[in-house]
Amino acid sequence: MQKKARKTRRQLLASKAAVQQQLINKANALTNPLETLDKFHEYITTDYTIKLSCIRAKDAQPECLSWIFDIMERNMKDMYEQSTWGWDAAEKQAELTEEMAWYLIASCNDKFLGFSHFRFDIDNGDVVLYCYELQLESEIRRKGLGRFMMSALESMAYQNQMLKIVLTVFKRNLSAIQFFYTLG
Template identity: 55%
Template sequence: MVNVKKQPRKTRRQQQADRRAVAIKLVNLANGVEQPLPLAFQKFVSKDGTNYEISCSRATSLPAETLSWIFSLMEKNMKRPYQESPWGWDAEKKQAELSDPAALHLVATSNGQNVGFSHFRFDLDDDKEVLYCYELQLESVARRKGLGRFMMHALETMALQNQMQRVVLTVFKNNATAVPFFHALGYKLDSTSPQGSDAQHYVILSKQNLSRAD
């Protein structure tokens, strides 16, 4: 009879290191995909018959005028909420964030005009592989037509296809439009969201990829 030597059980730290290594590999693979947006999400027709085209590009591949519009829309929609929060509005920091080489952007156009964008990244969050939605911003003309919901569905599908555990996002608590919008899409309080203080001005929400175990 041959004695088989038992392999020593891995410590919790070793297990966490292994899990992190897997997460890093998945994030790197996702970031290596040249065009992560599925063909089915490159066109959208709203209930009122408006046609939209959706593209996905790295910030470094976008024309300067598109990046300029992205920042302008961000400033128009979000400057005041930032100013009213403890974070404040830092235009230089926000421009750097939106144009960072790691940033990916969905850009929605209609009749050749930019009408909405989503800044997202494949990244690690709390040592888990996630698609992090940094921004979803629409021009007023494109709101309440289902475009925002469609773009979120596109992000969720890209997360699924690239084996991310969840889609994560941060939202100001007092954003009376965004909070119920994300709740209606099934987003719930994430375990990383700040706890224990009514003074916290933001929450972190997430939606689990049901094909993946935590």
Template identity: 30%
Template structure:
């Protein structure tokens, strides 16, 4: 994938998408990604979230204004990983979306779909079997976005897919996936 890429919805949303490896993400962007994800600290410690965002395997797609490089709109952080399956002898090759975060002003304009589409292209290029992510059940907007707009389904290892309904209720998240 050649970068930067351009995403243009209209005159209001003229964006450039930059690709970064965790080791090349400028300190100002490290800070910004951390601040944008702060709302989920109820389940993560600050140090745990920082470690996840700066993991050596982390890759970023960062959306910014084409005219003003300091006007950041959102990012998608992913890793290429091996993920468990219901077959104990098999690990799936996966492009795992750890974060998709957009500033409020950039939501509902197709940018999230575009970034996820890029992740599917990356996964396909690297011969990953599927794109996966974890979503909290109480985040109805995210669940609707991933399942209705993007076409994700419960992964075979998701609590809602592999446990009885009574046991699955104890989990506050689901794992979604879609083939590349």
């Protein structure tokens, strides 16, 4: 009788990494990760009927990119300047338009109201949907849109077999900490 060869730790890790990369590649090969999630195409408040769309950052129209950079600077420049990272507009633009970046965009009547910048990635050995940004215009905050967008991201993560959503929040951004804490 022949003994079955046991895989070494290195072989097991290589096999796991290959499976993870296949999941990331499959998620990134999608045209629109939101497409089959019908309940996340529209969000209705008392004042707005908001459409959600999902596109690759590299496919975003110039007016969309311009608005994204503008809202990032309006909402986050001070936080970055107060951190050890500092604010570097060119570096932020490069991050926001990186090859693997996706946008979840909320708009109403051709007006941009919010966006999330995210990627399907590997973080600390896990396949994740990494939420780099969630930014809303001030007039739409505290109306449930941020929660709705995070639910859409969670559903996209689940649909694509990502283990979790990962994000980073500045310690000084108390409202964001409270928001994400309430989401669990």
